[in-house]
Amino acid sequence: MARDDGARTGAWVTRDEAAREYVVEAARAVESLVASTYGPAGGTTLVETVDPQDVPETVVTRDAGQLLDAVERGDGFGHPVAALFVDGLDSVRRGLRDGTTAAALLAARLLDSGAELVGDGLHPGSVAVGYAMAANRTGAVLDDLARPVEATDRELLSRVAATTMTSDLSDRRREEYADAVSAAVSGLARESEDGWFDTDDVTVRTRVDADCTLSRGHVVRRRPGAHETSDRSRLSFDWSPSVEGVLADARVAVLERDIDVEESATSFGREGRSGVTLDSAGAVAAYAEGRDAAVDAVAAGVAETGADVLVVRAELDDEVKAALESHGVAVVDRAQYPKSDVHRVARATGATVVGHVSDLDESKLGRAGRVFERRVGDEKWAHFDECDGPVFTILVGAPTEKGRTTHERLVSDAVETTAVAAMDGQVLPGAGAAPVAVARDLREFARGVEGREQLAVEAFADACESLATTLARNAGYDPIDVRAKLRSAHAEAAERPASVGLDVATGEAADAWEMGVVEPRRVFSQAVDTAVATAEQLGTVDAVVAPGVEPGPFTPQTEHD
Incomplete structure (x- = not known):
């Protein structure tokens, strides 16, 4: 670490071996965060952070x-x-929902080894x-x-999904999911007509202590908004079913x-002014009467299209909802999460989303075989089931209320990973094989x-x-013993390359195909590509300049269990 005469006054500069060590230390720190999560027997990490709000x-x-x-x-x-x-790991994290740990571990080891070789x-170019x-x-x-x-x-796609869900799950739940x-x-x-499909058309919803089921359709989840977190606000939220x-x-x-309705209502104010101006008792009465008539006319118009249910992203006024319901139209509003x-x-239903109620007509309507509503915890779920569109909802039965978020994420990630395998049409043996x-x-x-x-290879x-x-260390086995067993098994395997990995239940070498531990080809391929790109980007750093700054140690606010 030294001053550089060519750098700005107050600059912190490190070069060559010190710079490489600076880079490697950062990679090791990130590696230490995620290493314990690798594999089905990985540990849990606690992070004190903030949510998106x-x-x-x-x-x-x-x-x-x-x-x-x-x-x-x-x-x-x-x-x-x-x-x-x-x-550098972002492409794996955002695109695949799996393989992040493998990419981080590989990249950190490649940087470490590369720095040692240099x-x-x-x-660095030879590396x-x-x-x-x-x-x-x-x-x-x-x-x-x-x-x-x-x-x-x-059957094979189920194995991919089960391999992805590395959290502690009972065999029954893992199989159901x-x-x-x-x-x-x-x-x-x-x-799909072209071999590609949108996983956004698969939604995961979690309940407590219920069976895992799959329905063709969508479940609209509604709950009090962020401004309605008090007990009083929750009580004021309309928990009554919109669909009887x-x-x-x-x-x-x-x-x-x-x-x-006031967008097209007759003006009750002074001519030339925007909005509504009420300057007499008669004007108030006329306004109220006119608005009621306008609301009823809009509700009648929706009913005349033949609609049984109106789904609205925004929250409707109570009087508008009441008018629609009086005309036999059930209202599912606040359909805004997400x-x-x-x-x-x-x-799911084949309906056309319209921007203005006046654009509704019979040709814009969709169909659902069944529509019903249930309260689930602090949420209302409106089920649009038995639909013809390519939209699916997985209803997951989590063991506890606190576990709902974790199980929803597990199954959502499994959908993404399994879809990758299906679209690519290739899978690899897992378990480290x-x-x-x-x-x-x-x-x-x-x-x-x-x-x-040759040394870099x-x-x-x-x-x-x-x-x-x-993988072995996280499962509680001696890494050196496991490495020796796997090397021996691969050397003695009849087929090359061999599909022998670690059975985390026994600590022995076993065929991953036979164990049913399967992952998409792209997960490991992308992890390798990402690790190489990251190592190449950071491995060529031979100087670090921080003008006017004294970089401190990397100490993320995390805990490992």
Whole structure:
């Protein structure tokens, strides 16, 4: 660490070995945050942070993506290299919902090994070339190791979903959740014409102590807003069902905006002025009478379209709702959490979302085989079921009220990951089998690499193998013993590359296909690509300049259980 005469006065500068160590320390710090979450036996991490509305929140998770998001929402990653490192993982976190931990572990090991090689005299460019060669070879190994999967193969897709859900779940719940996920993904695939489908059309809703079911349609979840958090506000929220009983073969209208009858009402104020001006008792009476008539006319117009249910994103005035209901139209308003709810209802029922109530007509209506409403905890659920559109809802039965959010996230992530497998049509054996197979092949491949890049290829193999040892450590087994067992099993396997991974229940080497531990090909492939790109970006740093700033140690506000 030293002053640089060419730098601005007060600049903190570190170069060469000190700069590389500065980078590696940041990567190790992020690695330490997520390493314990890797695998089905991973640990839980607690983060004191804030929610998206900047309200203090405690996040307890074993998902690396959720963990990093929680840290960023709180104090964030004050260390500049740590922030860059986490940004490099963004493609995995946002796109796949899985593989974040693997990408972080690989990237940290590649940076660590690369810095050590450069310290021993290898040029950073040679390290980058060696890593690129290893990544390219990895793709060829995975080509041989992968198996095809059809979007209609419910059994194999269920295994992918079950592998994704690494949280502590009973065998019964894991099987129920995985079966529902595979059914939903297969349903999306059947409706797809080009092999791509939108997982936004699968919604997950959680209840307490109920069976896991799949319905074709959408469930609109309504609850008091952020401004209605007091007990009094919750009591004032209209908890009465908007839909009485069960409506069969219901015609559904979907409205984007509020119904404002005064937009087209006769002016009761002074000519030339905007708004309504009431300057006499007679004017007040005329206004009230005219507004009532306008409200009734709008309600009658909606009923004349043949609509049985009106879904509205905005909250309607009580008198407007009462008028609609008096004309036989049930109202499901406040369909705004999330805002896409009205569009999911439209896709499910075949309705057309209109911006103004005057645009409604019979051709804009959709259909639902059943419409009914139930109260679930502090929410009202309006079910639009037995629909014809390619929209599905997985109803998850969580064991406790506190566990609802966790189980909803688990199943939602499983939907995303399973859909990736179905769309790509390729899966890999899990349980650490793929990285160990890649490591074994790379060590043989490195012997034929001329020049110093051979050392980088070998370092890449070690980084891949470290995923299996981390998996073993988190499961409570001796990493060295497990590494020896896996190496021996891969050496003795009849097929190359072998699909042998770690059975976390026994600590022994076992065939991942036979164990049913399966993951999408893209998850590991993307983790490798992301790790290589991150290592290449940060591994070439040979100077750190912080003008007028003394960078402190990286100490994120987290705890490990």
